Amino acid sequence: MKFIAPLLVVSDLETSKAFYRNVLGLHITADFGANVTFTGGLSLQTLDTWDGFIERPQKDISFAGNDHELYFEEKDFDDLVERLKNIGGIEYVHSVKEHPWGQRALRFYDPDRHIIEVGESMKAVCKRFSDSGMGEEAIARRMDVPLAYVRKLLR
Numbered sequence: 001m002k003f004i005a006p007l008l009v010v011s012d013l014e015t016s017k018a019f020y021r022n023v024l025g026l027h028i029t030a031d032f033g034a035n036v037t038f039t040g041g042l043s044l045q046t047l048d049t050w051d052g053f054i055e056r057p058q059k060d061i062s063f064a065g066n067d068h069e070l071y072f073e074e075k076d077f078d079d080l081v082e083r084l085k086n087i088g089g090i091e092y093v094h095s096v097k098e099h100p101w102g103q104r105a106l107r108f109y110d111p112d113r114h115i116i117e118v119g120e121s122m123k124a125v126c127k128r129f130s131d132s133g134m135g136e137e138a139i140a141r142r143m144d145v146p147l148a149y150v151r152k153l154l155r
Helices: 013-022 047-054 077-087 122-131 136-143 147-154
Strands: 007-010 028-031 035-038 043-046 069-074 092-098 104-109 115-120
Touching (some): 007 013, 007 047, 013 043, 043 047, 069 077, 077 104, 115 122, 122 136, 136 147
Parallel strands (some): 069 115
Antiparallel strands (some): 028 035, 035 043, 092 104, 104 115
16 A cells, blocks of 8 residues: 545635645646645645545534644745745744754644644754754754764755
8 A cells, every 4th residue: 555645625725725825835736626736745625525525414524623734844944934924814823933853843724724834844954053063963962863864964
């Protein structure tokens, strides 16, 4: 068996398509009307068709469960944060925070309240630490990762 891609059910496909294009910079690779696929493999399906697929009434389909997220990484994290401020209308789960391993991340909702996490790429974390004067061993300790991983990211 091979995992192919995540699929999210959405209440308004056009609003969601615009969100994923404008906020996350994804591009549509296939549009079948009730289903679209974006770069990276993410697919969106209309609620009106999904209820028929699973043979359940729409009242049994819920959004905003806060029990999963789509995870993205961004190498230009500071630029992303500024771009999101300029877009406006983003509902945040939390603002930028730094995890114990040094990676900065933020979480926000899409139009149907699916959680989106965007983290600073791990390569960018290593570079930021290296640029601050930390050596490879210190970076590995700070990030709690193997030294070989740090060396690979700094290449």
